[in-house]
Amino acid sequence: MTTTASGELATPVSAPPGGLRRIGSARWRRRNLTFDKISFFVVFLIIPVAFYIAFVVSPFVQAVYFSLTDWTGFTPAMNFIGLSNYAKLFTDSTFLQAMGNNILMAIVVPIVTLGLAMFFATLVTVGGSTRGNIRGLRSSSFYRVISFFPYVIPAIVIGLIWSQIYDPSAGLLNGILTRLGLEQFTSFAWLGDPRTARWAVMFVIIWGLVGFYMVLFIAAIKGVPAEVFEAARIDGAGRFRTAISITIPLIRENVQTAFIYIGILALDAFVYMAALEPGGGPNNTTLVMAQQLFTTAFTKGQFGYACAMGVVLAVITLAYAGLVFLVNRIFGGKSEVGE
């Protein structure tokens, strides 16, 4: 068995079966298979991974299989019906409406949330004086702490709070609006009117998430060397110009991650809807795929059909993530402003 200087096996062919090598340290030898090593790998890798496969991976795989059957769960009868569930799905107007609602939310929520978060983060980090060092605002940590509050409140509770705020007669929102003299809002049902329901719901999601991403962007901006900002200022770039041409390109990886996280959340949105619009909203204008899936599975017992919805949801999620990567690649990729 030949080895290189670093101790790595030079010819992989000669590796022992199941050969385990320490990276960069003494090479693996058969007589190293002590009880210590074997028990170590069993407990550290095999048991946790088996557990993970049983509870996470296998349900994912089973879901794909179930989606091809007419299974109703509580009877053993499970007939393989090919893609019929999917065919049915794409003629199911309720589900298609839910899909449309989700897609609208996956466009509006990330753009508005991240736009606001970036705006606030910029104000906090570079809102101070233009003389001397680049400065943040006074009491910026106060704003950060306050804005972050909603992140630690469970989403279901956020939904419950806002369903009370939107209450037509006793809610805070209409109370404020009537106090301001806007009498037409005296008992306006924000969550009950098809014109406003989806925007009211999206506002709640945005309210809950802006602070989280603001903190994230502040941290990212602080990671940019100050010389970059100073150089831009010496070159005569104003604050707005700096934010658009320097800050955003430099933290584009963070922005991409944020877009993916929040997009996945908007394609789900189940928790918020469970609190705000459990019935799908007026004319189903706030119905989301996840709600439809949940009802189909656990109320109607159509498990095969529900799994097909799950697969569609997963495909859309992956497509969304792929789209974000693609857009990031098209608009400049990695090296617009070298670090």
Next chain:
Amino acid sequence: MTQISQVGAAPAPSGERVSFEPAEAGGPPATPGDKAVTGFSHTVLIIWSIMVILPLIWVLMSSFKTSSEIFASPFALPAHWSFVNYVNAWTTAGIGSFFVNSVIVVVCALILTMLFGSMSAYVLARFSFPGNRALYYLMLAGLTFPIFLAIVPLFFVLRGIGLLNTLPGLILTYAAFAFPFTVFFLYAFFRSLSKSIAEAAAVDGAGEWRIFFQIMLPMAKPGLATVAILNFVGLWNQFLLPIALNTNPDNYVLTQAMASFASQAGYSVDFGALFAAVVITVVPVLIIYLIFQRQLQGSVSAGTNK
């Protein structure tokens, strides 16, 4: 990785590069333009802060009102500052016992996932063996696919092993779904740690178990703290898994209990108690947040700035 190493040790206000911290008094005088921008910034941020705080204060105030007072006016202060609503929420709605359920489930799941996650991440990060990459991508898949895809089969997996509608079943599921994130995060962390100490220990005759528990795990403390905090918040807020897999009302966790309480309150109209229940749910977490806010915000940026 620099962010991560700061986290555990309460990141000091960034002194090293530029102070983005508040401008000290006595700096260069601000130009009129600066003053305008600063004023504008403060105005915008104060408006936003009010939008965040006002709903919470309103909930707090409403939690002391009777239902008829709540309907009478959204602004009026309660006539009597009594804790009747809190007593009702705690006893009749049973928020107290659901709180305990939540603590049990989240703490047990957290311990399990941190133990399994750190062990697997360590093996994946430090040893190369056939299938290493495949396992890594398996974790990535678990992170990306929506839980909704798994929820129906998961229901039958738990029913099959007799753990449906039980707290242990919920604990195992929580731990399993937090596992890929834990591994993913700690994988990067273990890779960034120096190998030389572990190698020195191996030369001195320490076995793999000892190297992990006595050397690597203590070195990884900042990373562990970060992941633990993020997992805690995530699991505490979990809603879908319990409502699908834990439908026995005695075993409800706090989030699902709140949802069911609210839908009942819609008919029996004890809105005062609902507001009180919201306060009971939010306040402990908010206090913990205010104590640990530096670490938590550090964790958030470390967790996503990789």
